[in-house]
Amino acid sequence: MNEEESVLLARGLRKEYGSGEGLVRAVDAVDLEVARGETLAIMGPSGCGKSTMLHLMGGLDRPSAGELWLNGSRIDRLSERGLAQLRRHEIGFIFQAFHLMDELTAQENVELPALLAGRSPREARRRAFQLLDQVGLGERATHLPSALSGGQRQRVAIARALANEPLLVLADEPTGNLDSAATLEVLRLFEDLHTGGLTLVVVTHDERIAATADRMISMRDGAFVDETRLTGSTSGNLAGLIGLGS
Amino acid sequence: MRHHLAQAVLLVIAIAAATATLTMALALNGVTSQPPYAATRAATKGPDVVAYLTSTSQAKKLVKAPGVANHSGPFPVASGIIRFDGRQADVFAEGRTTAPAEVDQPLVTSGTWVRPDGIVIQRTFADALGVSVGDQVTLNGESFAVAGIAVTAAQSAYPNLCNGTHLGPTPAASKFSDACPFPSFKIPFLSGHGSDTVTASSDDVGQIWMTEADAIGLTSKVNPLTTYALNLKLTNPDNAQAFAYDRATAANAPLFSTWQGLGSEDAVLVEDGHGVLEPGAVLLALLAIASVAVLVGRRLSEYARRVGLLKAVGGTPSLVAATFLAENLVLALLAAVIGLLAGWLVSPLITSPGAALIGTAGAPSFSLSTAADVVGLAVVVALAATLLPAIRAARSSTVDALNDVARPPRRRRKLIGLSNRLPVPALFGLRLVARRPRRALLSAANIAVTVTGIVAVLAFHAYADGRLSGASAVTATGLSDPVINRDEQMLTVITVMLVTLAVLNALFTTWATVLDARHSSALMRALGARARQVTSGLVVAQVLSALPGAILGVPLGFGLFTAAVHGGALPPKSWLVATVIGTLIAMASLTVVPAQLGTRQPVAEVLASEAA
Numbered sequence: 063m064n065e066e067e068s069v070l071l072a073r074g075l076r077k078e079y080g081s082g083e084g085l086v087r088a089v090d091a092v093d094l095e096v097a098r099g100e101t102l103a104i105m106g107p108s109g110c111g112k113s114t115m116l117h118l119m120g121g122l123d124r125p126s127a128g129e130l131w132l133n134g135s136r137i138d139r140l141s142e143r144g145l146a147q148l149r150r151h152e153i154g155f156i157f158q159a160f161h162l163m164d165e166l167t168a169q170e171n172v173e174l175p176a177l178l179a180g181r182s183p184r185e186a187r188r189r190a191f192q193l194l195d196q197v198g199l200g201e202r203a204t205h206l207p208s209a210l211s212g213g214q215r216q217r218v219a220i221a222r223a224l225a226n227e228p229l230l231v232l233a234d235e236p237t238g239n240l241d242s243a244a245t246l247e248v249l250r251l252f253e254d255l256h257t258g259g260l261t262l263v264v265v266t267h268d269e270r271i272a273a274t275a276d277r278m279i280s281m282r283d284g285a286f287v288d289e290t291r292l293t294g295s296t297s298g299n300l301a302g303l304i305g306l307g308s
Numbered sequence: 309m310r311h312h313l314a315q316a317v318l319l320v321i322a323i324a325a326a327t328a329t330l331t332m333a334l335a336l337n338g339v340t341s342q343p344p345y346a347a348t349r350a351a352t353k354g355p356d357v358v359a360y361l362t363s364t365s366q367a368k369k370l371v372k373a374p375g376v377a378n379h380s381g382p383f384p385v386a387s388g389i390i391r392f393d394g395r396q397a398d399v400f401a402e403g404r405t406t407a408p409a410e411v412d413q414p415l416v417t418s419g420t421w422v423r424p425d426g427i428v429i430q431r432t433f434a435d436a437l438g439v440s441v442g443d444q445v446t447l448n449g450e451s452f453a454v455a456g457i458a459v460t461a462a463q464s465a466y467p468n469l470c471n472g473t474h475l476g477p478t479p480a481a482s483k484f485s486d487a488c489p490f491p492s493f494k495i496p497f498l499s500g501h502g503s504d505t506v507t508a509s510s511d512d513v514g515q516i517w518m519t520e521a522d523a524i525g526l527t528s529k530v531n532p533l534t535t536y537a538l539n540l541k542l543t544n545p546d547n548a549q550a551f552a553y554d555r556a557t558a559a560n561a562p563l564f565s566t567w568q569g570l571g572s573e574d575a576v577l578v579e580d581g582h583g584v585l586e587p588g589a590v591l592l593a594l595l596a597i598a599s600v601a602v603l604v605g606r607r608l609s610e611y612a613r614r615v616g617l618l619k620a621v622g623g624t625p626s627l628v629a630a631t632f633l634a635e636n637l638v639l640a641l642l643a644a645v646i647g648l649l650a651g652w653l654v655s656p657l658i659t660s661p662g663a664a665l666i667g668t669a670g671a672p673s674f675s676l677s678t679a680a681d682v683v684g685l686a687v688v689v690a691l692a693a694t695l696l697p698a699i700r701a702a703r704s705s706t707v708d709a710l711n712d713v714a715r716p717p718r719r720r721r722k723l724i725g726l727s728n729r730l731p732v733p734a735l736f737g738l739r740l741v742a743r744r745p746r747r748a749l750l751s752a753a754n755i756a757v758t759v760t761g762i763v764a765v766l767a768f769h770a771y772a773d774g775r776l777s778g779a780s781a782v783t784a785t786g787l788s789d790p791v792i793n794r795d796e797q798m799l800t801v802i803t804v805m806l807v808t809l810a811v812l813n814a815l816f817t818t819w820a821t822v823l824d825a826r827h828s829s830a831l832m833r834a835l836g837a838r839a840r841q842v843t844s845g846l847v848v849a850q851v852l853s854a855l856p857g858a859i860l861g862v863p864l865g866f867g868l869f870t871a872a873v874h875g876g877a878l879p880p881k882s883w884l885v886a887t888v889i890g891t892l893i894a895m896a897s898l899t900v901v902p903a904q905l906g907t908r909q910p911v912a913e914v915l916a917s918e919a920a
Contacts, residue, residue, distance in 0.1 A: 111854045117912040122834060143838055150836025160917055161831050165719040173728075176834045183728040189402065206719065226836075 064225040068131070069261045070096040070119060071231050075128035075138075076283075077114050082292035088114040089286035091128070098177070101262045103275035111284040112265045113234055119263065120153045120232045133229055143164070148178050154223030157232065158235035160205040160215045166196060168218045169203035175225040186225075197251055213244025220251055224260075233264045237271055249274055316469055316639055318812060323643030323689050324650065324817030325809050326683045329384040329802065331651020334678045345461060345571040350414045354461030355539035356548040359562040360385070367538050367560055369639070377543045377549060380409035382536035390514065392437055398513045401427070401447065403523030412462040412539040414517060419456030433466035433514030448526050452518070462539055465571055466514045521852045524805050538562075600636075600693035615701045625702035632698040633691070640690030644683045651682070655826055696846075717743035732841045736832055737848025740825055751817045751850065752857035755891060758810035759861025760868055762887050763879070765803045767869035770879040814898045818850060821899075822906045828915035829906060839907040846903040847896045854895045856889045 067092065076088040078248050088111040090179045097101050104112045117123040118130065121137060130138040137148055149155075153177075169190045176186035192201045199210075209217050216236060226298040233252075237245040252262060256276075264275060272278045273292065280288035348354065359370055366447040367382045384403040389396055404422050414421075419441035427447070429439060434457045439445060443454045542548055545567065552564035603664065612664050618628050710890035727738040741748045822829075829842045837845075862884050878884075 113912070115914075117910075123910055143840075145840040146833065146841075149834060155834055157915065161827075161834070165717040165739075165827060166724065170724060177728055178732055178832070178836045186728070208716070220833075271769065284554040295768070304674055 065296045067097050068095045069133055070094065070263070071129075071131040071162060072119070073129040073131075073278050075115075075117060075118060075242045077111070077123065078126040085286045086096050087111075089118060089125070092284075092286055094279075096261060096263060098261055099256075101256045101264065101271035101275040103278045104263065104265045104281055105267055105269065105278060106281035109268055110281045111308050112267075112281050114263045114284075115281070116232050116234050116263065119230070119304045120155060122155075151226055151270065152229045154214070154231040155225070155227035156219050156233035156236045158238040160207070160212075160219045160239070162218060162222075163213055164207055166197060167206055168210065168214075169217070171207070171218055172221045172225055172280045175222060179226050180226075188270065190221070193224055194218070196224075196254075197221045198247075203242075204230065205243060210237065211244065213247045216240060216244065216248050217251060217284075220248070220255075230261045230263065233262065235266055236264060237266070245271070247299050312776060318816065319600060319636070319639050320643040321814065322644065322809060323686050324638050324646040325805050326461040326689060327644050327647025327686050328650040328654070329684050330685050331648050331678065332655050334651075341868075345567075346565075348415070348459055348827040349567060349571075351409040351462035352412055352459065353409070353413050355380075355412045355541040356542040356545040356567050357447075357552055358412075358462050358565040360538065360564075361538055361562045362534055362560070363537040364536055367536070370538060370540065370555075370562070373551075373555075374548055375542050375544065376540050378411055378541035379539060380411040380413075381538040383538075384520060384523050384533055385537050386523045386533055387531060388448045388526045390437065390445055391518070392439050392443065395437055396534075397433070397437060399433075399447070399516050400513055400535075401516050401518050401523045401526055403520030404517050404520065409539070410540050412460065414458035414460040414462075416456040416458045417452065421456060421458075422519050422522075423455055424519050424522065425452055427452045427518040427522070428456040428458045429454060429456050430457050430515040433516075437514065438467060447516075447518075449527070454523070458517070460515070460568065462565070463515050481698055481734065487661065496743045510654050593803075600689055629698040629702040632701055633646070633694055636690045637687060638696045641683065642688035648679060648682050649684065654806050704870040718745055719743075720745070732837055733838050733844030733848050734835065736842065736845030737852060740821065740828065740845065740849035741852050742822075743828075744824060747817070747821065747855040748849075748919065751821075751853035752855075754810065754813045754817060754858075755854040755857030755895065756861045756864060757857075758813075759858050759887060759891055761803065761810075762867040762891070763862050763865025763884065764869040765799050766801055766879040766883050766887065767866055770883070811894075811898065813825060813837060814850075814895055815902070816852075818846075818899045818902050821849060822846060822902045826909075826914050830909075833907070833911045834915065839904075842907050843900060843903040846906075847899045850895050850899040851892050854892055858891045861891075862888065 063161055067241065070133060072094040075089055075092040075094070076087065079086045079088060090111075092115065094182065104115060107199060112236060114123065118125050118138075119148050121140065125138050127205060128138065129136060132209075134151060137145070138276060148253065151211075162168075163174070166174070169187065173183075173186035173190035176189050177183065181189070186193055191200065194200050197220055199214060199217055199221070202214060207218070216239075220231075236252075237248050240248065252264070253274065262275075266272055276292060278290045279286050280290075344798075359366075361367055361370075364382050367379075370376065371379045386401045386403070388401050390399045406422060410422070414430075417431060418429065419424070419428070427445070429437070434440075437445075440455050441454055441456060444451055445454060446452070509674075524533060542550075542551060548566040549568055550757060552566050555561055556564055615628055615632075618631065619625075624632075723738055723742040727735040730738065794854050821881055829846070832842055832845070833839065866878060
């Protein structure tokens, strides 16, 4: 892969907790490149370090060693302020637990990143409606999260991740809390986004989800142990892939 | 409880502060200075009745009156102006022989009794004037040495000197009322010579003793000798009031003081303290309730899982409520014991009679009813703050409690809409207030109580300053007023306790807000808000909550002061504005530390723990 085409580049990335005999290497000397428009799945069992890897990529945590580049700029040495700017403009997060604000409607949740980025309330609202339409929730924009199903909440979270048109979307077990039908909704949405050129990194322990990506990396004990380039598109076959049979 | 030791300690401190103040207030309740007055009276051969005559001829009839067993005097009483070290005050100078009198021989507590050119000064007056034995003072321009300092039971101590008015127990005087209950009986006071001549009430006048020759030497054509003091011992001291009343109404009758009236007058200091401590105890109790409510709310949310476990293993709702109540009641009882002990240790300081008398105040202080009242307050505080959360815990869903499901936040559509137009810190702060209105209300109540106390103290200081400056203009330039000094000391103690409790309270509230906002704060940071913006947002939330309380505290504080002292003037506006702004700044400052600590925790860690 041409490094110039990379959205994300990691070299010798390491994250350690504790010291001495209690030292834990959550991420151990990882090298990684993510190309623009690529969907990458990182999979492995619980505790293998995949979520930590995702947090490092998104500037939610700092590496103990190594280099991390985003769109040609080194980000592992950024100040807290710089990381906040990064999260605001370049990165979109999707969490397993959705992490929506319970007291805000779907539309208010989606417009929040835009407001934080300094957009006018009107512009933020317009963008929120547009994104909610895109994820199929235009008619539920005024619903509170408590009035939405799990799949719908995750779609709201996806819309929120896209609010500031990020370079990279990071999804941490995005279907972990969803049933099969809702999982299908989310995967179809990811596929649409992928088609639209979005760069997506998905962390999952579910092989069926990983199979929908362009590339799959397996992780064990903090290190990448296997990499598979998935050749065929999953379009039209998602339901069968995740066991819904249609 | 072991895991929540810090919270338990804070809970105990909050309740103990309120109970200690109540203990002190109760210790003063009903206390008079009769035992110290009696001790002083015994040690000074105190008179049963003192008659102030306009001529010595009036004495002959009185000393022969039925029921009079012994007497001393009549002694000439001259007026004068004493000056020392830049201070000056009016004095009554009683002329005495160098030999001890059989009735009313003041007890010299330091130095010696009067001698030519050597005067003796009443002890509280000496304290206010700042003189010691051996100092040189001037009286109407003549120099005298301070031979001694003494106490007496024949006269109310400075600043309550009020010749001839103590015919009975002092009416229930408000703390700042005129010390003389019968103003019309005041002796017109003509002091000094030439340009020094002023007419003043007998309040704030000091008592001194000097030889008869020296006392008469103070008089002049413009300052004639018009008063003589005659001390009477009766065969039955209990008849003193009847003796005085029978003779007080006749034409040209002398003015009388009785030992009962003087004893009551000397209790004014202690009664003043009660007037200060009682509203102080109410304020502290209110603040304690607010503190406990915040703490208990926080403890409850942390105990939610335990409540779930208790219910899951078969605990009934009433058992859950009883367990939670019992735990907090045990802490309240512990706090009551600490409060009682602290109040008991401090009370002697505030019930002491001061420098005017000897001996110690009698203490009906620690009866069973006092203990019951104090324990009752602690229990009421704990119940008031615990009952609702306990019932809520009992009614909560077992599954929700096991999953530690937080109470859903409130949605305030208009506030959310308004916040969209604000900078990030204000947006976040306003939304935090909107999502937990009850906590905001509690925070406002906390601040209202604190500001109420501070404004009441300021109002008192303004009053005291006015009173002192008024006094100095007429009589006692530069002298301090022991009554006001004592009240100010008590107010200072209460203010320190109030502010300490308020600071603790603010910390509880702030911590609770920071902990409650952990998820929102972490999410805001994940979405691109800077740590500083999140910290500022938390500060904005606290200040927004505190603002109405701070403003409301101003009229409440002045109302409290007015109710407590039956009058008074508003402190300068600049003081009030400074109080409101200072309180808000303090609140903001107290929020910064926990807020910053909260933002140090990695976002991913918080989000993971909240999702778990």
